[in-house]
Amino acid sequence: MGKVAIITDSNSGITQKQGKELGIFVLPMPFMINEETFFEDIDLTQEEFYEKLETGANVVTSQPSPESVLNLWKEVLGEYDEIVHIPMSSGLSGSCQSAMMLAEDFEGKVQVVNNQRISVTQRQSALDALSLAGKGMGAAQIKDFLEKDKFNSSIYIMLDTLYYLKKGGRITPAAAAIGTLLKLKPVLQIQGEKLDAFAKARTAGQGKTTMINAIRSDMENRFGGAASDNIWLQVAYTKDREAALAFKEELLSEFPGFPIQVDPLSLSVACHIGPGALAVACCKKI
Amino acid sequence: MANTIDAKLLSKMFLAGAKNLEAKKEWINDLNVFPVPDGDTGTNMTLTIMSAAKEVASMENPDMLSLCKAISSGSLRGARGNSGVILSQLFRGFTKVIREKDALNVEILADAFEKAVETAYKAVMKPKEGTILTVAKGGSVRARELAEEGCEDLSYFIDEVIKYADEVLERTPEMLPVLKQAGVVDSGGQGLMQVLKGAYDAYLGKEVDLSIPVVTHVKAMQSGADAKTEADIKFGYCTEFIIMLTRNFNIKQEIDFKAYLESIGDSIVVVADDDVVKVHVHTNDPGLAIQKALKYGALSNMKIDNMRLEHQEKLFKEQEAAAEEQKKEKTPHKETGFIAVSAGDGINEIFRGLGVDHIIEGGQTMNPSTEDMLNAIDEVNADTVFILPNNKNIILAANQAKAMTEGKKIIVIPTKTIPQGITAIINYVPDLASGDNEVAMNGEIGNVRTGQVTYAVRDTVIEDKEIKQGDYMGIGDSGILSVEKDVTDAAFRMVQEMMDDSLELISIYYGAEVTEEAAGILKDRIEEAFPSCDVELQYGGQPIYYYIISAE
Numbered sequence: 082m083g084k085v086a087i088i089t090d091s092n093s094g095i096t097q098k099q100g101k102e103l104g105i106f107v108l109p110m111p112f113m114i115n116e117e118t119f120f121e122d123i124d125l126t127q128e129e130f131y132e133k134l135e136t137g138a139n140v141v142t143s144q145p146s147p148e149s150v151l152n153l154w155k156e157v158l159g160e161y162d163e164i165v166h167i168p169m170s171s172g173l174s175g176s177c178q179s180a181m182m183l184a185e186d187f188e189g190k191v192q193v194v195n196n197q198r199i200s201v202t203q204r205q206s207a208l209d210a211l212s213l214a215g216k217g218m219g220a221a222q223i224k225d226f227l228e229k230d231k232f233n234s235s236i237y238i239m240l241d242t243l244y245y246l247k248k249g250g251r252i253t254p255a256a257a258a259i260g261t262l263l264k265l266k267p268v269l270q271i272q273g274e275k276l277d278a279f280a281k282a283r284t285a286g287q288g289k290t291t292m293i294n295a296i297r298s299d300m301e302n303r304f305g306g307a308a309s310d311n312i313w314l315q316v317a318y319t320k321d322r323e324a325a326l327a328f329k330e331e332l333l334s335e336f337p338g339f340p341i342q343v344d345p346l347s348l349s350v351a352c353h354i355g356p357g358a359l360a361v362a363c364c365k366k367i
Numbered sequence: 368m369a370n371t372i373d374a375k376l377l378s379k380m381f382l383a384g385a386k387n388l389e390a391k392k393e394w395i396n397d398l399n400v401f402p403v404p405d406g407d408t409g410t411n412m413t414l415t416i417m418s419a420a421k422e423v424a425s426m427e428n429p430d431m432l433s434l435c436k437a438i439s440s441g442s443l444r445g446a447r448g449n450s451g452v453i454l455s456q457l458f459r460g461f462t463k464v465i466r467e468k469d470a471l472n473v474e475i476l477a478d479a480f481e482k483a484v485e486t487a488y489k490a491v492m493k494p495k496e497g498t499i500l501t502v503a504k505g506g507s508v509r510a511r512e513l514a515e516e517g518c519e520d521l522s523y524f525i526d527e528v529i530k531y532a533d534e535v536l537e538r539t540p541e542m543l544p545v546l547k548q549a550g551v552v553d554s555g556g557q558g559l560m561q562v563l564k565g566a567y568d569a570y571l572g573k574e575v576d577l578s579i580p581v582v583t584h585v586k587a588m589q590s591g592a593d594a595k596t597e598a599d600i601k602f603g604y605c606t607e608f609i610i611m612l613t614r615n616f617n618i619k620q621e622i623d624f625k626a627y628l629e630s631i632g633d634s635i636v637v638v639a640d641d642d643v644v645k646v647h648v649h650t651n652d653p654g655l656a657i658q659k660a661l662k663y664g665a666l667s668n669m670k671i672d673n674m675r676l677e678h679q680e681k682l683f684k685e686q687e688a689a690a691e692e693q694k695k696e697k698t699p700h701k702e703t704g705f706i707a708v709s710a711g712d713g714i715n716e717i718f719r720g721l722g723v724d725h726i727i728e729g730g731q732t733m734n735p736s737t738e739d740m741l742n743a744i745d746e747v748n749a750d751t752v753f754i755l756p757n758n759k760n761i762i763l764a765a766n767q768a769k770a771m772t773e774g775k776k777i778i779v780i781p782t783k784t785i786p787q788g789i790t791a792i793i794n795y796v797p798d799l800a801s802g803d804n805e806v807a808m809n810g811e812i813g814n815v816r817t818g819q820v821t822y823a824v825r826d827t828v829i830e831d832k833e834i835k836q837g838d839y840m841g842i843g844d845s846g847i848l849s850v851e852k853d854v855t856d857a858a859f860r861m862v863q864e865m866m867d868d869s870l871e872l873i874s875i876y877y878g879a880e881v882t883e884e885a886a887g888i889l890k891d892r893i894e895e896a897f898p899s900c901d902v903e904l905q906y907g908g909q910p911i912y913y914y915i916i917s918a919e
Contacts, residue, residue: 263717263720263721263789263793263874263903263905264901264903265793270798279796279798280794280795280796280797280798281793281794282793282794283789283790283793283872283874283919284871284872284919285871286814286871286919287790287793287794287811287814287919290807290810290811291794291796291807294796294799294803294807295796295798295799298799298803
C-alpha cells in the first residue's frame with residue numbers, strides 16, 4: 082500500500098495556506114476578468130473579485146487548463162504513489178470530465194472522484210478523503226467510498242438578488258421559475274448535480290427560516306437524524322462575512338452543540354449568484 | 368292559532384324571517400363598529416338567508432324533510448361573512464333536530480334551539496361572547512327553561528324567547544367593549560333577532576309579503592362599488608351643472624333648492640360660493656332640476672349621464688372579462704393549487720405571478736360566499752388546494768367550503784390581509800409535504816404586519832380616537848393606528864406606529880384611487896424615516912383602500 086495524496090480545487094474553499102497545513106493540494110481555479118486570466122487565491126483575492134463583479138466587469142469562469150492539472154499531478158506523484166482528485170461538481174463544470182479523461186493515462190494512479198460536491202461540501206469530501214487515506218485505504222477505494230456517499234449532502238443558498246443569476250443566463254430554469262413582479266430573495270438548492278430553485282422569500286429572515294426548515298428536514302428524513310455526531314453543518318457566504326457569522330449563531334440556537342464551519346462560497350459559484358448570498362449545507366458524517 | 372308548527376307554516380315563517388332581515392339590512396349595516404366601508408353584516412346575513420329563501424320559495428307544499436334540506440343547504444352554500452356563516456350553522460343545527468318531525472311543539476323547538484347553538488359554537492374556532500352566538504344562546508336557554516316549566520302555549524313560548532334574546536342583545540355592549548364605545552349592539556345578534564321577529568309575525572298570521580324576487584345570482588366577481596344591480600338604480604340620470612348666480616342665493620334659497628331636488632332625486636350635492644353654485648343630483652327628470660336652477664342664474668359645465676345604460680355596459684364587460692378569465696384557467700391536472708381572494712388588478716397580477724391558480728374577486732365590501740369558494744375549488748384541477756381568504760371576514764366561509772368539499776384536500780391558511788396572503792404563498796415550498804407547508808405558512812403570516820388606509824363613513828369615537836366622517840384612517844392588525852385629514856399623513860403615521868427594529872421590508876400597494884406620483888411621495892417619506900428598511904412600491908389597484916402597507 083502506497084502513499085495517497087489528496088487533491089481538490091479552490092472551489093472547496095480551502096485556501097492555499099490551509100491546504101498546506103492540512104496536507105491537501107489545492108488546484109487554483111482560473112477566472113477570466115475582462116479577458117485577463119487570474120487564479121483564485123494566487124493573484125486574485127475575494128475582495129478584488131467582488132469589486133470587479135460589482136463594477137460590472139465581465140467575469141467568466143473556466144476549468145483549470147489540462148496543463149496545470151497534469152503538472153500538479155506529475156509533481157505530486159514524485160512524492161506520493163497515488164492521487165485522489167476531487168474536482169468541483171460535474172453538474173456545474175466540465176472540470177471533472179476533463180480530469181477523468183486526463184487520468185486515463187495514469188494507469189489507475191490518479192482516481193478522479195465524481196461525487197458532485199461544491200464549496201463546503203466539497204471541502205468536507207477532501208477532509209473525508211484525507212481521513213480515509215490515514216486509515217490505510219487506497220485511492221480506488223477512497224474514490225469508491227466517496228462516490229457511494231455522494232448524495233449524503235445538501236446545500237441551500239439564499240440570494241440577495243436575481244440580477245446575477247439572470248445576467249449569467251446560466252441557470253435560466255431556476256431564474257425563470259422565480260420571475261414575478263415582486264422583489265424576492267430566491268432560495269436555491271444543490272442536490273447532487275442540480276442547482277435548482279427551491280423556494281422564495283420576501284425578506285432575509287424568511288429565507289433563513291426556509292433554509293433552516295429544509296436542512297432540518299434533510300437531516301431527519303435523509304441523513305438519519307439531526308445530531309451533531311452524525312452531521313457536519315456548514316455555513317457559506319458571498320462577500321458578507323458578518324451576516325454569515327450572525328446566521329451561524331441562529332443555526333447554533335436551532336442546532337445546539339453542532340460545530341459549524343463558516344467559509345466563503347467559492348468564487349465560481351459566487352460569480353453566478355452575486356454578493357450577499359448566504360448558504361447552509363450539511364453532510365452526513367462518514 | 369295553531370299550537371304546533373307544520374312544514375307549511377314553518378316555510379312561511381322562514382320566508383317572513385328572511386324578508387324582515389332584508390328589510391332591516393341597511394339599519395343593521397349601520398351598526399358596524401368600525402366606520403369603514405366594509406363587509407356589512409346586514410348585507411352578508413341577508414345574502415346568506417336569501418340563498419336559502421329562494422330554494423324554499425320554489426317548493427310547493429314541502430314536507431318537513433325537504434324544507435329542512437333547502438334551508439340548511441341553501442344557507443350553507445350562500446353563507447358570506449362571519450355572521451352569515453354563523454347564521455347558516457344555526458340553521459343547520461336547528462334543522463337537524465326537526466327534519467324527522469311532522470309538526471313542532473315547544474319541546475322540539477327547545478331541542479332544536481339548543482342544537483342550533485351547539486352547532487354554531489363548534490363552527491367558530493374561538494367563540495366570542497357579546498356576539499350573535501351569545502344572543503342565540505340566550506334564546507335557547509330561555510326556550511329550555513320554558514319547556515321545563517311545562518309551557519305548551521307556542522305563541523307565549525316564542526314571544527318569551529324573543530324577549531329574552533332581545534334582552535341579551537341589549538347587554539352585548541357590556542360584554543364587548545368595542546360595542547360600548549361605538550354605542551351600538553352587536554349587528555349579527557340584531558340580524559338574528561330580525562329573522563326571529565319576522566318569523567313570529569308570520570306565525571301570528573300577520574300579513575307579510577312573502578314573495579322572494581328571483582334575483583339573478585350575484586357573483587362575487589363584482590367588486591363592492593359595482594355590486595349594485597340595475598334594479599338598485601332608482602334614479603337614472605346623473606346630472607351635474609354649475610349655476611352662475613345672477614340672483615340672490617342665501618341660506619333660505621339653498622335649503623329650498625335642496626328640498627326641491629330631494630323631491631325629484633337623491634345623491635344630492637349643492638355647494639354654494641359667492642357667485643356660483645355647484646349642483647349634483649341623481650334624478651329621473653333632469654329637466655326639472657335644470658328649470659329650477661335657471662331661476663337663480665345661467666348654467667355651465669352641464670353633464671348628464673344615463674347611469675342605467677352605463678351600468679349595463681359595465682355588467683356586460685365584466686361578464687366578458689370573467690368568461691375570458693375562466694377559459695384561460697382550464698389547466699392540466701397538478702398536485703397542488705392555490706385560490707386567493709383578491710381585489711384590484713395589480714394585486715391579482717401579483718398573486719398570479721406567485722402561482723395562484725384561481726382568483727376570487729372580493730374582499731372588504733363583497734365577501735365571497737361559501738358557494739363562490741366551492742365553485743373556485745371546482746375550477747382548480749389539483750389534489751390539494753390551498754385557500755388564502757385574505758380577509759378575516761372570509762376565513763369562516765373558506766372553512767365551511769373546506770368542510771363541504773369531497774375528493775380534494777383543502778387547506779385554509781387563515782390569512783387576514785392581502786400582504787399575509789402574499790407572504791403565505793411566497794413561503795410555499797413545492798418540495799415539502801403540504802402539512803409541512805401549512806405549518807411554515809401559518810408561522811410566517813404571523814410575522815407580517817399589515818396596515819390599511821381608508822376613509823371614515825361616519826363620525827364616531829373608537830379607542831378614544833375621535834373620527835369625523837371623511838377622515839382618513841390607518842387601520843392596523845389590532846385597531847386604528849392613525850386618523851388624519853390627509854391621506855398621505857394617515858399612511859405615514861400608520862407606518863410609524865407599525866414599525867420596530869426587527870422589520871426589514873416595507874411593501875406599499877397603492878390603490879385604484881391613488882396616483883403613482885402620490886404613492887411615490889409616500890414612499891420617499893417612509894424611506895427617509897426608516898433608512899435601514901427596504902421599501903417597495905407596487906401598484907395594487909384595490910378599491911376602498913388607498914394604501915395597503917405591510918412590514919415584515
